[in-house]
Amino acid sequence: MTRTNHRDDADGNGVPPHLRNLHRRTYPMRTLGMGLAVLPVLVVLHELDAGWPAWAWTLFCGLAWPHVARLRAHYSRVPYRAELTNFMIDSAMAGSLAPIMHFNLLPSAMLLTVATADKINAGVRGLWSRSLLGMLAAMLLSTLLAGWQVEIATSPPVVLACLPLMVIHTLAVSASSYRLVRKVQKQNLRLDELTRSDSLTGLQSRDHWQQQAGSMLAWHAATGQPSSMLLVDVDWFKAINDRHGHAIGDDVLRGIAGVIRASLPEGSHAGRLGGDEFAIVMPVDAGKARSIAEGIRAGVATLDLPHLPMLRSSVSIGSAEPPTADADLRTWMEAADHALYRAKAAGRDRVSSTHSTDGTLAATH
Incomplete structure (x- = not known):
């Protein structure tokens, strides 16, 4: 031997x-x-x-x-x-x-x-x-x-x-x-x-999602068809990790990813940008995007974890259409991020949307 x-x-x-x-x-x-x-x-x-x-x-x-x-x-x-x-x-x-x-x-x-x-x-x-x-x-x-x-x-x-x-x-x-x-x-x-998938959640990786989002933005510019982006951020995620451990935190992220995946219309792309933030692009107008975002928020609020059924989590969501006809992906993401910031500043667990026509913001609980 x-x-x-x-x-x-x-x-x-x-x-x-x-x-x-x-x-x-x-x-x-x-x-x-x-x-x-x-x-x-x-x-x-x-x-x-x-x-x-x-x-x-x-x-x-x-x-x-x-x-x-x-x-x-x-x-x-x-x-x-x-x-x-x-x-x-x-x-x-x-x-x-x-x-x-x-x-x-x-x-x-x-x-x-x-x-x-x-x-x-x-x-x-x-x-x-x-x-x-x-x-x-x-x-x-x-x-x-x-x-x-x-x-x-x-x-x-x-x-x-x-x-x-x-x-x-x-x-x-x-x-x-x-x-x-x-x-x-x-x-x-x-x-x-x-390389295309996030190993934890099964959603698209950041790089692959950005490629898909860029393609949808180009499709929107060429055809004029509606497109919307959602940025989803888990509320108080650090507190969840600190109190319950990173394994439970991973379960929360996987559960939220499942809610997102089940809520998407055909032709959509969802990815994990990193940490506790998700991004979605959908071939829908602002009204439909807002409705989908509310569904995701409600689904996360009632999400049950097998290892910790009493734990309740929530998400804040920013929604935006492409700000202008010639907007690039960074500008579009900044618009959605601005809406997300407003949702978090208004108390979290809510949806805030930016309308491309006049740049106004709306938020709902």
Whole structure:
């Protein structure tokens, strides 16, 4: 147990999380690729009437080495670093087989290409370029041992023997890449959801709400259709947190968010600006917005919390239409904020509205 923990600690030191299990991810593809790669090599060796050392080395590379590499990385103190060395050995083996085949064109080119592509597919920066040196060195050493002989012509049996590697390995790599792409897409969608939503209340985040509010303001300016904004502030929220704790305060915010969500007409957008303040934009006129705001205020006033049913909370709400036809989002928010200030100054637990036509304010309890 001590050995395993020590290995895990070393493996995690400075190694990106997605590469810590590289040797486990590589094992199936190495077994498949190298197993299929020996087929054309063996056919070439048969045609060349090669001696037993060439046969033994080819069989070791294709059938034994993937399992040796797996065990080597698994029992290494730092599996990730051991697997990087395994990749270098893969390339060296591919390079060593080309001279043994007398540089038979199709299988030699295919082996060297697949070996290099596997390094790229591993996702380790610069691995493929570093492996080329080992590949060339092994090719040179194999040439010195086997002799320099070149017979690049590829016979039909060798072409047929290349097909499994060309087809099966390519499809397997494509399937692996497809799964990775799908995983990244799902993570991106999840990240997009997180950036668009407030994690506590489930309403839109501040940035996403501002984008939606800006779009509604542009739609209002282009079409002249009514639009209204509500700013909702929880009354005495700090006192709730101080008296009952932040967990209860979070329950209050979630409950109010539920009331807001249930009150919105179609086409509306509600977000949490931060702390205890919410913002809403709706494609409705000032009268309808005021009615919706009153509904939200009344709903919050009767909100029951499961953990503290006797607690009563209230909200102050400022409502405003775009002040002018060419108003920007900041100006619109300032108008609603001014109305909110008036609601709080008038005693809280009420709605105050700013009318865009004359700039007047109205407040109701």
